[in-house]
Amino acid sequence: MKKIYYCIILMIALLFISACNKNASGEKKKTQFLTIATASTGGTYYPIGVGMGNLWSEKLYSEGIKASGQSSAGSIENIDLIKNDEAQLAILQGLIGVQAYTGKESFKGEPYLELRAISMLWPNVEHFVLMDEKIKSGTISDMKGTSFSVGPQASGTEQSTLVMMEGIDLTKDNIKSEYLGYDDTISAMRDGRLDGGSLGAGVPVSAITDMYASGVKASILEVTDEQLNKINEIYHTWYEFIIPKGTYPKQEEDIKTIAQPNFLAASKKLDEHTVYLLTKTLYENLDFMYESHHSAKNMKLETALDGLPVPLHIGAYKYFKEVGLEIRDELIPPEAR
Structure with missing residues (x-):
């Protein structure tokens, strides 16, 4: 009797599994x-x-x-x-x-x-950060003439940064290039060894949160509509992105930057x-x-x-x-x- 009972249960289970692998019309899908x-x-x-x-x-x-x-x-x-x-x-x-x-x-x-x-x-948001003493216009053009990390060598950050620089008529010749990771970039800025860097990622970026929270006197640079249009003339993949105020500690205003998908x-x-x-x-x-x-x-x-x-x-x-x-x-x- 027990054998018959178990066989019935097994058959019901197999029928259920088979039914679950069928679509709404009852057709079994490979x-x-x-x-x-x-x-x-x-x-x-x-x-x-x-x-x-x-x-x-x-x-x-x-x-x-x-x-x-x-x-x-x-x-x-x-x-x-x-x-x-x-x-x-x-x-x-x-x-x-x-x-x-x-x-x-x-x-x-x-x-x-x-x-x-x-x-x-999700957006890869471009964060160009620069020591406040080096900021003139408040836009990414201010990196000219500074010591600036473009990201680790051969990284996606480096490739993206160089394209964006080309869009605003800058090359590595216009900066003193460094090739640092995000945490190392902020650490070097804190120690006075670096003016700024490119840190593209989804918001919030932990290294930039640390930058603001630890009192590094630096800010995120903005990107103008004209700069965005020129960058997209090279590779059309960026779009306007607003980093809302309060995203980072002590950030009291929205920041207009760009992002790529x-x-x-x-x-x-x-x-x-x-x-x-x-x-x-x-x-x-x-x-x-x-x-x-x-x-x-x-x-x-x-x-x-x-x-x-x-x-x-x-x-x-x-x-x-x-x-x-x-x-x-x-x-x-x-x-x-």
Whole structure:
């Protein structure tokens, strides 16, 4: 009798599992494994990528979708991972995305025209800090003639900083270049060994919080509309960003700077329905994502297209049109024209 009872329970369990792996129409779905390329496990890309993988695996189980975040060397490697179908999705820095799409810098002569954007995730906010005694106009042009850290050598910070400098007609010849990490930059400024530095990241940046809290007599420089336009003439991926007053200790006024997107990308080969489901599920479950990392709290539907440097994937395009977002002409996928 016990044997029969256990057999019945087992059959019910198997039927339940089978039912759970069917979509709304009752059709059984073949499991689709999606890898999300991120960056090192100690940064922001990885926990947000893992968070998206957990979200999609949970909410799209009936569609047969199973997703997971994978650590990597960052944006440049992530392009290769997508190209080689070793990852189906990736988080990319805006500048690296546009360089890959246009075949410049690390991708010189090899434009990756199949690269598509799914959504801006959170902003990489540019923080140019300078000792108050060196500030004249209050804008990033004030770095001229100073000792200034452009970020660690070969880092995304260095690449971005040099592009922004080019946009305001400056080169390394116009400054005394240093190549320091964020904490070391603030420490050197505190000790009087450095005038300023570039510290791009999601707000608040802990090193800059320390700068304000510890009484370093320095400020965040602003970026004018004219400067932003000139920077975007080189690579169109930055947009205006306001750091609200009170973000940092003793910060009594809003600060007008710029940001570039950290965005979710895929190849145009990833099928339209899958990307539509991923995008829709992401924006219908933002509270889930907010638990993955504090930077994820910047994810909002109204900013989903901010600064995207490459055309949208047609699946994401379908979703954003459906919810009524205004889509810039350059973001319309060639496949939808």
